[in-house]
């Protein structure tokens with residue numbers, strides 16, 4: 050099974066993954082495939098390779114996140130986690146980070162709870178709620194926010210702002226066409242502090258990771 054992750058180039062990411070890391074990522078993929086079959090969890094029940102590529106896409110952000118967050122016990126929210134990307138692979142590979150997965154659809158959070166138990170991911174919490182509701186209940190709580198395939202950049206930033214600590218960071222996983230989305234962002238409100246191309250082995254489309262921080266320096 051591990052052959053899939055290896056043959057699709059996970060080692061080329063240069064993350065220094067151990068055999069145990071790869072086994073746990075593989076277990077997550079197996080659970081996702083099993084739940085997909087039974088519950089029709091997401092649209093990505095297509096070929097296994099494409100799910101593997103989604104996973105590799107999700108961890109390609111790690112070298113850049115590491116630069117900003119180091120190995121501190123930071124609190125990170127993943128908005129619109131769906132089947133757990135990118136939060137679950139990140140939680141597997143960075144046990145010192147605390148990941149909060151926020152997902153509105155209950156069928157999906159049932160899977161996320163299942164995966165959390167199966168993988169014994171004590172550094173995760175699953176919230177079966179809309180992001181907007183969590184922001185009201187827990188304002189200014191997170192060091193960082195991330196999302197993948199969630200919404201437009203401008204909307205992601207708007208939803209992130211109330212969740213973030215004053216110096217919090219937003220990690221936006223984007224495709225090459227992020228330039229148009231960046232033009233919609235108010236530079237009075239946000240500072241772009243990094244815009245990094247990502248190397249995804251075997252994946253033809255280009256990816257970027259944008260890192261932004263709010264200009265305001267106190268929570269709302």
Ligand SMILES: C[S@@+](CC[C@H](N)C(=O)[O-])C[C@H]1O[C@@H](n2cnc3c(N)ncnc32)[C@H](O)[C@@H]1O
Nearest residue numbers: 129130131134152153154178179180197198199
């Ligand atoms: C296209 S999926 C992406 C899932 C996952 N991040 C991935 O990359 O595979 C977007 C997810 O965001 C969730 N979502 C959309 N708006 C939301 C909101 N306001 N609060 C919580 N979840 C939301 C949807 O239910 C859906 O599962």
